[in-house]
Amino acid sequence: MKTENLHIGMNVTHPHYGVGTVRAIAEKSADILFADVMRTVSPEESHLEPAEPYAVVNGLEISLTQLIEQTVHALVSDLKLEKEGHIPASIVEELGSRWHNGRLVLHPADPSNQPKEVPLDTFFHKIVMVRNNLRVLEQKINSHEKLTDAEKVEFQQYISRCYGSMTTFNLLFAGREGQFTPKS
Numbered sequence: 001m002k003t004e005n006l007h008i009g010m011n012v013t014h015p016h017y018g019v020g021t022v023r024a025i026a027e028k029s030a031d032i033l034f035a036d037v038m039r040t041v042s043p044e045e046s047h048l049e050p051a052e053p054y055a056v057v058n059g060l061e062i063s064l065t066q067l068i069e070q071t072v073h074a075l076v077s078d079l080k081l082e083k084e085g086h087i088p089a090s091i092v093e094e095l096g097s098r099w100h101n102g103r104l105v106l107h108p109a110d111p112s113n114q115p116k117e118v119p120l121d122t123f124f125h126k127i128v129m130v131r132n133n134l135r136v137l138e139q140k141i142n143s144h145e146k147l148t149d150a151e152k153v154e155f156q157q158y159i160s161r162c163y164g165s166m167t168t169f170n171l172l173f174a175g176r177e178g179q180f181t182p183k184s
Helices: 064-078 089-094 121-144 149-172
Strands: 012-013 018-025 029-032 037-041 054-057 060-062 103-106 116-119
Touching: 012 029, 060 064, 089 149, 103 121, 121 149
Parallel strands: none
Antiparallel strands: 012 018, 018 029, 029 037, 054 060, 103 116
């Protein structure tokens, strides 16, 4: 195994010492903890192997841990599950053009209280996040191995009611494909 394919915390297997954890990496050697004994070995010469699953992607060798981390990051981005405050362009594109740069104004019943203004892009982002999270919840329920079919149907009914309630906001969407539809 090449030294550059190692990373701190990686589990490896040595033909004589067994399974160990990489603690430090130098140019041509690595300090590895084997059963409470620290050993410095040359990964290439000692026939070190990864003890954890390992993947080769597009001719690039990368540990499975790193591959999963990068994949999860890309998935979170694709599902639009980014952190608060960041509105992806794809969500703004779903917003009907007549609403771009608009503002939602909430006027309290008591005139002594100040009205609240929210950029419509921000409000729409929240609506889309609710839609996306309902979709993820629906998938998790449908694929859950311990729920009975009756329980899945019961939970699906709650999700359908949520979709039905959210149809009020369909007027904000540019196209029908992103809108909420009540499910029966």
